[in-house]
Amino acid sequence: MSVLKIYFSRQWRDSTSPCSWVLSDEQGALLQSGESTIAALPRGHECTGIIAADRVLNIAVALPPGGRRRWQSVLPFVAEEFTLTDPEDNHVVPGQALADGRRMIAVMDKAWIARIVEAARQAKLSLRRMVAEVFLPPLAPDSWTLVWNGSSGFVKTGFASGMALDNGNASTPPIALRLSLDAAPQLPQKIDFRFAQDVAAEQRHMPQWPDLQIPLVAGSDWDWRRASIPEDALNLLWGAFAPRARIQQWWPKLRPAVFLLLAILSIEMAGSNIKWAMLAAEKSRLAKEMQRTFRLTFGDAVTLVNAPLQMQRNLAELRHAAGLPDTGDFLPLLDLVAGSLSRLPAGSVTGLHYEAGRLDIDVRLASRADFEALKLSMQNSGLGVRVGAIRDLGNAAESRLTLLPEGML
Missing domain, CATH: 1.10.287 (Helix Hairpins)
Structure with missing residues (x-):
């Protein structure tokens, strides 16, 4: 039976948004491909949704005892401390159990997933599986797999673990990759490096990241269109979004x-x-x-x-x-955030406002992705951080960061 693969990137918003797709036969050979809205996709095939890495947050957590039936109501609250959204806004899927007793979970925007499922239903598509792209690249023993487009990408660190990578360049690795290596209980012996299939030839330069102290080994191009989807790959259509059993x-x-x-x-x-x-x-x-x-x-x-x-x-x-002094006073808050701000380019901070234990900082950075790295750095300093609406200024991006003592956000 032929399979229709549909790719949902961060840019997909609703049924009017175009998405890339490919139709392949049982052996994986490509029959058709294109880009169109869900309503215009070929019908009569089993459908698998592939979710971009930057739309899925993968974390390891300790879950309460009980079965998956009980986890459906508990998991959003378990994931709450890792997100700034309310528990009911998160769609959380339990993944692989780890050797230390913890379990991987995948966290996504519930409303976004609901729009995909509803759009497929309206188009009469049989969407029965949804997998994260970060889980699809092959993974050799004692290694990680990194997919790169010249400035960003994602890394697969285990069978059911991986993350999107923020902006980097040929000489500077993504901050998220550095932090992931620092937090890894066991470092990989190598990182298999793959360029995304659609990267132009002039951009295909192996980055030089000596600070990582982990060798990058060039591999074949990564193309989600031709990637096989393992039967045991984590299906993100779980809980309220699980397809009807036949x-x-x-x-x-x-x-x-x-x-x-x-x-x-x-x-x-x-x-x-x-x-x-x-x-x-x-x-x-x-x-x-x-x-x-x-x-x-x-x-x-x-x-x-x-x-x-x-x-x-x-x-x-x-x-x-x-x-x-109290932890919510201006000086203690400013002291906690000073290290993160000192690493920003001159002129990045455009305003400070403090009131009732809350510090608001207006920041201008080169791109939207830089705000995620800054937020992570501040959270590592023991702060609760909320990033406001990010405004695109053409050659830069601007937003207001709200800082509170940890546990108050």
Whole structure:
């Protein structure tokens, strides 16, 4: 059966946006290709969506005990600390289990995925799989695979791990690659380097990144159109977006197993409900204890709405009254961010504004991608960072960064 592969880049917004596609036969030979809206794609084929690397965040986390049914509601809250969006705005898919007990998860914009699924449904396309491009390149033992277009790309670091890379050049590696190597528990012996298939010949110069201290080994071009998709590749259509099962194909054989599974699930659900009830009771007890501690400390005259937040604010006032600084004061915040700002080109910071424990910094950088690197650097300094709307100025980009003490954003 022929397969229709559809590539969804960061530029795809809705059903009116064009996307690249390719139709291949069972052996992977290309039959047709092009670029068009979803409504104009060839019908009557099994469809697989390929998601650009910069649309998927892959992280390793420790998950609570339980099955995938329970994870569907828990995972958005597990991923919350790694994103600046609300949990309900994230689509989170559990991936490969790691040797240290953690599990890889893939995080995406839920509304964006929903628009893809709805556009395919409206076009009557059978979209049953969606995979991240970062998982598709081959990976040799003790090595990473890097795909590069001359200024950006992505790196695959494991079977179900990888990340998009911010801007770099022939002499300067992407910051995200440096940080990934610094955080790796075991460094690769080499990095297989592949140019994206559509990179022009004059841009195909192997970068010189001696600071990495990891050899770059040139490999063949990377072309998602011709890449095979492993059967065990993580399907991002999970949870609410999972395609309907084709019951008529497997129901007669699996009927006994289904009844047994229902019995097991009933027992598991009963146990989960009991555990969640216990956790809810524990949460209520802790909330009451915090309220009691607050009132013992500050009296009953204050209207209590959020005990932890009000306690933190009152402690800040007490520190100020005693002549001591607080982490939300202007100078401590500025001290935390000074290292990141000092590495920017002269004139990059165009304004500072401080009010009530919040520091706003107006920054002008060369490109949009530079803001992600700056944000990561500030977060590594122990700050909560929110990047506002990025305005394109033609030869530069400008945005306002909001900084708060860690845990307050």
